[in-house]
Amino acid sequence: MKNILADLTESQKAAVRHGTGPLLVLAGPGSGKTRVITRRIAWLIASGVPPYRILAVTFTNKAAEEMKSRLRAMEVAAGSTLCTFHSLCTRLLREFSAEAGLPAPFSIYDQADQKSVLREIYKEKTLDAQTYPPAGVLRRIGRDKNGLSRSAARGRPQYGPGMSDSLFHELAESYERKLEAAHALDFDDLLLRTARLLESREEVRAKLGRRYEYLMVDEYQDTNTCQYRIARALARDHGNLFVTGDPDQSIYGWRGADIENILAFERDFPGSPIIRLEENFRSTPQVLHLADRLIKSNVHRKEKRLISRQAEGSAPRLYRYADEHEEALGAAAWVRSMREDQGFDHKRIALFYRTNAMSRVLEEAFVRAHIPYQIVKGLEFLERREVKDMLAYLRLLANPADEISLLRVINRPARGIGDTTVRKLVDLARSSGKDFWSVLENASAIKELPPASVSRLEKFVELVRGLQARLEAPVAEIARDVYLRSGLKEVLREEKNEDAMENVEELLRSAAEFDLEFASSGGLGLYLHQTALMSDVDAYDQESGAVSLMTLHSAKGLEFAAVLIVGVEDGVIPHFRSKEEGRDFEEERRLLFVGITRAERVLALSHARTRTMYGSTRPAALSPFLKDIEGLDVVPAPFLTGAFDGRSSLHGTGGPGSVALPRPEGMAVEAGTGSGFRTGDRVKHPSIGPGRIEQIIPDGEKSRVVVRFDTGARLTLVLKFARLEPIGP
Numbered sequence: 001m002k003n004i005l006a007d008l009t010e011s012q013k014a015a016v017r018h019g020t021g022p023l024l025v026l027a028g029p030g031s032g033k034t035r036v037i038t039r040r041i042a043w044l045i046a047s048g049v050p051p052y053r054i055l056a057v058t059f060t061n062k063a064a065e066e067m068k069s070r071l072r073a074m075e076v077a078a079g080s081t082l083c084t085f086h087s088l089c090t091r092l093l094r095e096f097s098a099e100a101g102l103p104a105p106f107s108i109y110d111q112a113d114q115k116s117v118l119r120e121i122y123k124e125k126t127l128d129a130q131t132y133p134p135a136g137v138l139r140r141i142g143r144d145k146n147g148l149s150r151s152a153a154r155g156r157p158q159y160g161p162g163m164s165d166s167l168f169h170e171l172a173e174s175y176e177r178k179l180e181a182a183h184a185l186d187f188d189d190l191l192l193r194t195a196r197l198l199e200s201r202e203e204v205r206a207k208l209g210r211r212y213e214y215l216m217v218d219e220y221q222d223t224n225t226c227q228y229r230i231a232r233a234l235a236r237d238h239g240n241l242f243v244t245g246d247p248d249q250s251i252y253g254w255r256g257a258d259i260e261n262i263l264a265f266e267r268d269f270p271g272s273p274i275i276r277l278e279e280n281f282r283s284t285p286q287v288l289h290l291a292d293r294l295i296k297s298n299v300h301r302k303e304k305r306l307i308s309r310q311a312e313g314s315a316p317r318l319y320r321y322a323d324e325h326e327e328a329l330g331a332a333a334w335v336r337s338m339r340e341d342q343g344f345d346h347k348r349i350a351l352f353y354r355t356n357a358m359s360r361v362l363e364e365a366f367v368r369a370h371i372p373y374q375i376v377k378g379l380e381f382l383e384r385r386e387v388k389d390m391l392a393y394l395r396l397l398a399n400p401a402d403e404i405s406l407l408r409v410i411n412r413p414a415r416g417i418g419d420t421t422v423r424k425l426v427d428l429a430r431s432s433g434k435d436f437w438s439v440l441e442n443a444s445a446i447k448e449l450p451p452a453s454v455s456r457l458e459k460f461v462e463l464v465r466g467l468q469a470r471l472e473a474p475v476a477e478i479a480r481d482v483y484l485r486s487g488l489k490e491v492l493r494e495e496k497n498e499d500a501m502e503n504v505e506e507l508l509r510s511a512a513e514f515d516l517e518f519a520s521s522g523g524l525g526l527y528l529h530q531t532a533l534m535s536d537v538d539a540y541d542q543e544s545g546a547v548s549l550m551t552l553h554s555a556k557g558l559e560f561a562a563v564l565i566v567g568v569e570d571g572v573i574p575h576f577r578s579k580e581e582g583r584d585f586e587e588e589r590r591l592l593f594v595g596i597t598r599a600e601r602v603l604a605l606s607h608a609r610t611r612t613m614y615g616s617t618r619p620a621a622l623s624p625f626l627k628d629i630e631g632l633d634v635v636p637a638p639f640l641t642g643a644f645d646g647r648s649s650l651h652g653t654g655g656p657g658s659v660a661l662p663r664p665e666g667m668a669v670e671a672g673t674g675s676g677f678r679t680g681d682r683v684k685h686p687s688i689g690p691g692r693i694e695q696i697i698p699d700g701e702k703s704r705v706v707v708r709f710d711t712g713a714r715l716t717l718v719l720k721f722a723r724l725e726p727i728g729p
Contacts, residue, residue: 004042004074008035015275016040018242022235022269024220024262025244028304029291029597030282030559033244034063037216038070040242041080044214051079055212055234057088059219061534063557081212085227086187089194090529092208093185099204100197105525107184107395107402108532112383114138114175114186116404121174124430132163132171139255141172145188146256147225181435183401187533188256191226198233209237220245220265224256232268241269247301251553251591253584259300278305280597282559284313287603290631291596297625298586316596316603318568318626319637323610323617324358327566328365333638334604335371335547338562342602346372348561350548352595354573357613358566359549363715366547367688376550382534386492386500387507391531393482397468398524400437407436410460413491417460421453475527476511483508498682499692499710552595563599568592569607569620589625606637683707683724688715690727 005013012032015025016039027033037056045051058064064082071080083091090108097104109117118134121127179186185193198205215235217223220243223231235241243265250259266272280288288306295301319334321327331351338344351362359375366373382388389412392405400406407426411417428446429439443449443457467481483489483504492501514527548560552573567573574588596603611620626632677683677693684690691709696719703719717724 004039004046008032008039009277009279011275011277011279012036012039015277016043018273018275020238020240022239022241022265022272023243024265024269024272024274025242025277026274026302026304027244027246027277028280028306029246029249029594030280031277032279032281033218033277034066034070036277037218037244038067038074040216041067041071042074042076045077045080049214051077052081053211053213054080054216055088055214056080056082056216057085057218057231058082059084059222060557061087063218084533085223085230086190086533087530089190089230090533092194092197093190094525094529096197096201096204099201100193102185102193103183103401105183105398107182107399107405108190108529109179109182109184109186109404110382110532111138112388113184113404116407117175117178117182118171120178121171124174125171132167137163137168137171140168141175142186142188143256144172145192145226178403181401182403183399184404188226191224191230195226195229195233198230205233206237209234213238214240214242216242216244218244219249221247221250221259221262222252222257223261224258226256228258228261239269246304248295248298248304248590249556249594251556251587251594253587263300263302276304279307279309281309282600283597284308284310284601286313286315286631287596287599290316290603290629291593293630294589294596294625295593298589300584300586310600313601315631315633316599316605318632318634319604319606320634321606321608321637323608324361324567324612325365327606327608328361330606330637331362331564331566332365332369332371334564335366336369337638338602342562344561344602345545346547347543347545350550350555350558350560350563350598352550352552352555352563352565352598353567354552354575354591356551358572360716362549362566364717366549367685367715367717370686372544372546373549374544374546376548376554382531384500384503386488386497386504389488390479390482390504390507391528393467393486393488394479394524395528396464397471397478397482398528400464401435403436406440409486410440413487415460415487416456417453421449421457424448425457471524474511474515475524476508476515478524479508479511497692499690499708502710552591555598556594559598559600561600562602562604563595564604564606565592565595566606567608567611568605568623568626569611570623571618571620572611572613573623573625592623592625605632677705677719677724677726682727684727685709686723686725 005016008016009032012035015023015036018040025033025036027036041054041056044054056064056067058067061084064084064087067082071078071082081088093100093102093106094104097106115134115138118137119129122129122132122134179189198208212234215231217231222245231241231243243262245262247259247262250257250262253259266274283291285308288308292306319327319330321330335346335349335351338349339346353359353362363373363375382391389409392408395402395405396409407422410422424446425436425439425443428434429436432439439446440457441461443454443461446454449457463485467478467485470478470481473481488504489501492504510531511527514530518526548558552565573592574585578585578588605626607622608620610617612618677696679693679696681693682690683693685707688709691707693705694708695706697704697706697716704716705719705722705724706716707722707724709715
């Protein structure tokens with residue numbers, strides 16, 4: 001017991017030793033809440049609580065894995081359940097599928113799949129996706145499923161200009177019917193169906209309440225209505241609900257999170273104690289002072305102090321630039337300064353921005369300055385065509401009713417099954433009330449199809465049935481069978497598409513790792529569900545040796561020695577859509593608070609006087625959140641001079657004086673055509689590595705080239721200075 005409490009503060013010890021009943025741990029940034037949760041699990045087990053009686057729920061796979069790792073290091077007995085809300089719900093719905101009224105198996109549709117469903121509905125109803133953007137419709141559907149949060153209810157979400165409520169509800173009903181026919185759930189369904197299961201089936205709720213006698217919920221401020229209902233249902237009998245969170249870090253209201261869940265904890269559990277973790281082990285006093293001055297302007301919060309346990313540091317700095325291009329050069333200069341003056345490794349440096357679209361100019365500047373970087377956007381790998389194809393085949397094997405997956409692979413690779421044939425099959429399925437796969441299995445009975453088409457369809461059905469015959473095999477073997485027998489590998493080899501082949505091999509490696517971890521309790525269904533639940537942050541590689549570029553939302557839960565937040569401007573942070581959609585400005589301020597408190601030693605912010613966004617250049621003013629705020633030094637900005645066609649230098653107060661960049665070897669550019677390169681050529685960059693040209697934009701001396709690098713980065717480079725070398729097909 002003494003070892004468990006070693007090196008904890010008094011408030012941390014009090015939280016760890018809490019007995020039974022509800023408890024709110026109000027944990028400020030960097031206050032060691034992960035340590036508190038893991039030590040509490042260890043304390044409970046050491047006190048005699050069986051590990052399988054303990055459930056800890058968090059919001060990212062990364063956080064759950066970190067907790068598991070710490071418990072293993074402490075040699076705590078295994079058996080506790082540590083997972084995300086979506087993973088928990090998937091597990092419970094698989095176990096109690098009959099009670100939940102669900103088919104077994106079922107597919108989980110990601111955002112791309114959801115958009116595919118809506119596009120099919122739009123075709124049937126002859127609606128224009130430009131007029132009614134699918135993303136807006138899906139946002140509204142998701143918010144309705146999760147129960148519109150009290151804070152979000154202040155503004156009505158936009159789901160398409162000119163779309164009436166009746167049209168929206170018609171689309172939503174069609175969407176639900178298609179998911180039901182495909183035996184599929186989206187992410188919001190996982191939460192909603194679990195909440196309904198626990199509230200409608202008392203025997204299931206009671207059984208799970210006994211199973212999970214001690215319930216811990218991390219990041220409680222980010223729970224939405226469904227997650228709140230799930231936690232309350234599981235803890236109804238024993239009341240042992242231990243939650244940690246911070247209202248000042250609630251940044252997901254746009255997807256349904258309800259800050260009121262944590263603000264009203266004492267109302268929900270009268271007499272419940274509150275323990276405040278106010279000592280910060282991450283950031284310098286200067287960083288915390290700025291964060292504290294910023295967040296005090298918010299009204300919807302619980303008062304707490306931010307007390308640094310770190311040594312004094314430098315004041316946070318604000319840099320000003322003419323436009324986003326100069327700002328990007330300044331960001332490269334700042335990184336050089338952190339590396340050469342402060343001695344921070346690249347992996348300890350991060351840049352944050354409000355939207356993903358802001359990363360492009362930063363990437364170009366980093367490429368030219370030869371600074372290694374990683375874009376923390378984990379879903380990008382799963383969105384690559386060849387990976388989506390493989391996963392669609394696997395989902396079809398597990399769930400033949402999955403129409404979206406079937407439509408994706410029926411003619412991929414090309415097997416002569418054209419769009420006209422597919423459309424006839426879809427129409428027949430709709431008119432007969434059957435699922436697409438059932439119609440496909442009986443293609444020979446369809447008189448409208450020519451014999452050649454019927455033969456191709458039968459071969460495809462035979463392929464799928466043959467692959468399904470091995471569904472009990474390890475997932476890696478099933479996936480490799482799909483890769484070989486479907487023809488995908490042969491096509492990629494013929495195309496000499498080495499990066500795509502490597503992506504598929506990476507997927508096969510992930511399947512093999514899954515088989516090792518879940519040798520006896522896994523299976524294809526579980527693998528597909530785990531893959532579907534990956535998030536952006538899960539792709540963050542702490543040992544990449546590269547500077548991390550990410551959105552402020554993705555930065556949640558991470559920390560870096562040096563942080564630069566770019567684009568701190570009105571209309572960016574707070575985002576202009578927060579006005580259009582009636583969002584609460586307080587959440588935008590909390591988002592900036594989260595970004596600031598990721599910094600350990602050095603914090604800088606920058607803004608431009610003009611910025612080009614969404615195709616137009618506009619004047620930009622400093623974010624109102626930072627105006628007249630104490631603790632922020634406005635200093636001359638570091639910047640890289642030169643056009644990268646000669647000796648480029650690094651200048652500015654606080655910068656390293658003058659650092660020469662290597663002179664690029666210019667390439668000959670053919671006037672009017674762009675270059676001697678062609679779209680599809682394989683090329684190599686001296687610092688980024690190999691990639692493939694996706695597009696050439698002719699513009700004489702300013703010709704640009706779009707390259708998809710094998711690292712996953714997609715960059716637009718000025719060809720004259722890009723120093724690309726052809727490396728053959």
